[in-house]
Amino acid sequence: xxxxxxxxxxxxxxxxLLLTQHARIEELFLLVTGSTGETxxxxxxxxxxxxxxxxxxxxxVVHPLSRTLPxxxxxxxxxxxxxxxxxxxxxxxxxxxxxxxxxxDEGVLLLxxxxxxxxxxxxxxxxxxxxxxxxxxxxxxxxxxxRAAEAAAPTRPHPGAExxxxxxxxxxxxxxxxxxxxxxxxxxx
Amino acid sequence: xxxxxxxxxxxxxxxxxxxxxLNVDPIDPEAVDPxxxxxxxxxxxxxxxxxxxxxxxARNCPDDEVRRQLAYTRYVENQQQxxxxxxxxxxxxxxxxxxGYEQVAVDLTAWVARHEPDPYxxxxxxxxxxxxxxxxxxxxxxxxxxxxxxxxxVVDALTEVMPGRPTVHEHRHPFDEVRAPYDKDxxxxxxxxxxxxxxxxxxxxxxxYMNVGPxxxxxxxxxxxxxxxxIEQEHVTHYESLLDAGENWWERLLTHEYNECWLxxxxxxQESDPRIKAVWELHLQMELGHLQQAADLxxxxxxxxxxxxxxxxxxxxxxxxxxxKQFLRHLLATQIDLNKLGEGYVREAHERFxxxxxxxxxxxxxxxxxxxxxxxxxxxxxxxxxxxxxxxxQSLRAAEGDRRA
Numbered sequence: 347x348x349x350x351x352x353x354x355x356x357x358x359x360x361x362x363l364l365l366t367q368h369a370r371i372e373e374l375f376l377l378v379t380g381s382t383g384e385t386x387x388x389x390x391x392x393x394x395x396x397x398x399x400x401x402x403x404x405x406x407v408v409h410p411l412s413r414t415l416p417x418x419x420x421x422x423x424x425x426x427x428x429x430x431x432x433x434x435x436x437x438x439x440x441x442x443x444x445x446x447x448x449x450x451d452e453g454v455l456l457l458x459x460x461x462x463x464x465x466x467x468x469x470x471x472x473x474x475x476x477x478x479x480x481x482x483x484x485x486x487x488x489x490x491x492x493r494a495a496e497a498a499a500p501t502r503p504h505p506g507a508e509x510x511x512x513x514x515x516x517x518x519x520x521x522x523x524x525x526x527x528x529x530x531x532x533x534x535x
Numbered sequence: 536x537x538x539x540x541x542x543x544x545x546x547x548x549x550x551x552x553x554x555x556x557l558n559v560d561p562i563d564p565e566a567v568d569p570x571x572x573x574x575x576x577x578x579x580x581x582x583x584x585x586x587x588x589x590x591x592x593a594r595n596c597p598d599d600e601v602r603r604q605l606a607y608t609r610y611v612e613n614q615q616q617x618x619x620x621x622x623x624x625x626x627x628x629x630x631x632x633x634x635g636y637e638q639v640a641v642d643l644t645a646w647v648a649r650h651e652p653d654p655y656x657x658x659x660x661x662x663x664x665x666x667x668x669x670x671x672x673x674x675x676x677x678x679x680x681x682x683x684x685x686x687x688x689v690v691d692a693l694t695e696v697m698p699g700r701p702t703v704h705e706h707r708h709p710f711d712e713v714r715a716p717y718d719k720d721x722x723x724x725x726x727x728x729x730x731x732x733x734x735x736x737x738x739x740x741x742x743x744y745m746n747v748g749p750x751x752x753x754x755x756x757x758x759x760x761x762x763x764x765x766i767e768q769e770h771v772t773h774y775e776s777l778l779d780a781g782e783n784w785w786e787r788l789l790t791h792e793y794n795e796c797w798l799x800x801x802x803x804x805q806e807s808d809p810r811i812k813a814v815w816e817l818h819l820q821m822e823l824g825h826l827q828q829a830a831d832l833x834x835x836x837x838x839x840x841x842x843x844x845x846x847x848x849x850x851x852x853x854x855x856x857x858x859x860k861q862f863l864r865h866l867l868a869t870q871i872d873l874n875k876l877g878e879g880y881v882r883e884a885h886e887r888f889x890x891x892x893x894x895x896x897x898x899x900x901x902x903x904x905x906x907x908x909x910x911x912x913x914x915x916x917x918x919x920x921x922x923x924x925x926x927x928x929q930s931l932r933a934a935e936g937d938r939r940a
Contacts, residue, residue: 365682368683466628
């Protein structure tokens with residue numbers, strides 16, 4: 347299994363950081379599909395956590411920024427948001443059933459295909475426009491916000507009784523998503 | 536041994552495909568056997584050569600009936616190319632496909648070098664493979680910088696990633712790229728197939744890089760594709776000059792079709808993915824049909840039997856994609872400083888080489904050096920996969936403190 351990607355210092359911009367997360371998401375999917383037992387359960391937990399951080403950061407920071415760029419980007423962004431919603435639905439089912447449930451293998455492959463296609467769409471059609479139109483120091487500043495989101499997320503989310511309803515919507519407790527969102531908003535300002 | 540000349544294959548009028556048949560499902564880039572990707576990339580290069588060759592033949596052929604027959608077969612070959620190349624997934628990036636191309640260049644050329652009976656031709660492959668080996672390393676570093684991913688994801692641990700003959704030293708005067716050809720009448724038929732196969736693969740690499748390079752926004756990516764595509768073009772010169780220019784169009788057509796039979800047969804035998812194996816199987820049947828036609832044209836217009844061109848013993852042993860790590864390490868240890876002069880190989884940096892280097896580099900580091908500097912700057916190290924120990928050449932070992940040293 348490849349080690350975690352090296353983190354290249356404070357000069358990294360938000361696009362590089364999100365690319366690093368895409369790479370890590372790919373690796374975690376490989377680990378989930380290729381392992382069993384405790385390793386698999388842990389990898390799946392890590393994946394759920396990273397997806398929560400990553401998608402929240404994109405929804406809070408990246409997509410709104412893309413909407414402000416020259417040209418009509420709304421349709422493109424709406425497609426990305428729809429993909430994210432669909433992925434969350436699949437994720438919800440997988441979390442509820444757990445890694446030992448019947449159909450987990452097929453479900454995780456479906457999720458993988460939609461998440462990775464979503465990531466490639468962003469890399470091809472969205473990120474280059476950010477680098478083209480947004481000043482470099484702003485992109486670096488936004489990386490700080492995304493890192494803050496990562497720090498705010500608990501390492502092992504336990505979707506618990508206290509948030510069964512919230513969990514049904516996003517896969518991990520809404521309180522956690524709120525913490526991530528708050529961290530992004532205060533760091534991005 | 537499998538002898539394609541003894542099979543009829545699929546009749547030409549049964550070879551056209553509908554949209555439904557052309558619309559193939561791509562491989563899953565996250566779960567594919569890297570060597571399945573290599574076989575796809577190789578056969579794409581082979582089909583592209585079939586198409587380009589057929590166009591050149593048609594432009595040099597005054598016989599209208601033959602031109603119509605070539606046009607029909609070429610249409611079928613175009614459909615074959617679309618099916619083969621469309622097995623590659625949209626999910627993969629240009630750089631990921633590039634890493635696949637370099638893995639092909641390394642392990643395909645290494646296999647051919649190990650199985651080439653003629654010593655002069657074998658030297659040409661041993662020389663060339665160390666250069667593609669270096670390109671894999673440069674692109675792997677670019678890949679981590681631009682996409683934040685690791686080449687291991689694409690090549691697995693089947694092919695090592697570390698410096699070969701440094702790309703900066705691969706820019707030679709074009710005069711020195713031209714090799715001496717084999718003699719068509721005395722050479723072992725396998726040598727003809729080897730040369731055509733590697734030529735086709737390198738030609739496709741050159742065409743791919745010279746077209747996809749400008750799709751990148753990152754200056755270092757644009758520059759690296761420019762530099763390596765120029766080397767790949769030189770490799771085309773290197774390999775195509777091995778072919779005997781005295782081969783006429785009829786025998787060249789026959790060799791092309793026979794070579795395709797050998798390769799589809801080889802890959803059909805080796806393929807691990809049953810769905811892809813079925814493609815190789817079908818294409819083999821189609822090529823057997825093309826071979827029959829080429830044999831008829833040879834008899835009719837050249838008065839010779841196909842066995843006079845490719846022998847009567849059948850195709851060589853199957854060409855295999857397999858790791859060549861020890862072979863490559865041996866070449867690294869013994870041929871890293873080899874250069875070319877005239878039609879031969881030398882170890883000194885001769886005057887014409889130095890002149891070319893001055894014209895091109897103009898006192899600056901080329902992109903292939905800059906990409907490693909930039910990677911070290913950003914990540915604190917360079918990207919390598921050294922599964923069999925440190926680099927066999929002391930001066931090319933990774934510096935102290937490297938992640939993969």
